Amino acid sequence: MHGDTRSAGLRRAPASEDRPAGATAHAAFTTLMVAHEATIARYLRHLVGDAEAARDLTQETFLSAYRAWAAGVPANPGGWLYRVATNHAFAYLRRRRLIAWLPLGARAGSSGAAHDPPDERVAGDAAVAAALAALPPRQRACLLLSIEGFDGPAIAAQLGIAPAAARMNLARAREAFRARYDGHAPGEV
Numbered sequence: 721m722h723g724d725t726r727s728a729g730l731r732r733a734p735a736s737e738d739r740p741a742g743a744t745a746h747a748a749f750t751t752l753m754v755a756h757e758a759t760i761a762r763y764l765r766h767l768v769g770d771a772e773a774a775r776d777l778t779q780e781t782f783l784s785a786y787r788a789w790a791a792g793v794p795a796n797p798g799g800w801l802y803r804v805a806t807n808h809a810f811a812y813l814r815r816r817r818l819i820a821w822l823p824l825g826a827r828a829g830s831s832g833a834a835h836d837p838p839d840e841r842v843a844g845d846a847a848v849a850a851a852l853a854a855l856p857p858r859q860r861a862c863l864l865l866s867i868e869g870f871d872g873p874a875i876a877a878q879l880g881i882a883p884a885a886a887r888m889n890l891a892r893a894r895e896a897f898r899a900r901y902d903g904h905a906p907g908e909v
Contacts, residue, residue, distance in 0.1 A: 749789045752797050753782055759868060760805050766864050767809045768816075769853045777812055781805040796877075799870070803878045806861050813857050851900035859893035866890055 765774035794800035865875045876886035
């Protein structure tokens with residue numbers, strides 16, 4: 721969790737005359753959380769491929785963000801939340817890779833999709849999930865951030881990479897996803 725809440729452009733939240741600064745900051749953060757909780761949870765679910773882990777990561781994201789909120793309000797709070805969420809997801813994926821005890825086939829059925837509402841099960845189609853899971857984490861993050869509506873420079877800012885690297889990762893992710901979804905490896909005809 722080191723460095724996951726740092727962001728350039730933090731500014732101190734303005735204090736209100738009728739409420740203490742802490743209450744104002746808390747109210748502003750609550751508003752931010754309500755506005756972004758569902759999209760951050762969906763983004764994390766697609767990024768890590770595990771509904772239960774995504775719920776935990778969503779809580780970790782907002783807890784980390786709340787703790788950092790006192791230091792100042794980011795210039796782009798919504799984008800900053802995606803960066804915090806992405807950092808938590810990448811850390812989770814690194815830990816999962818380090819302690820991969822079971823073969824891939826044994827873990828594939830443990831996504832928790834049976835507990836999702838019916839409309840989310842349809843959106844979480846197995847072919848889409850498999851194509852996303854086949855992408856490297858950074859490419860998966862670029863593709864998912866693009867789907868969430870972020871443009872190239874915003875994706876670069878969320879992932880802490882150069883805009884050219886974000887465009888390259890996004891192009892490669894789109895090509896690899898399309899190829900995997902269509903049933904063949906990238907580069908095959």
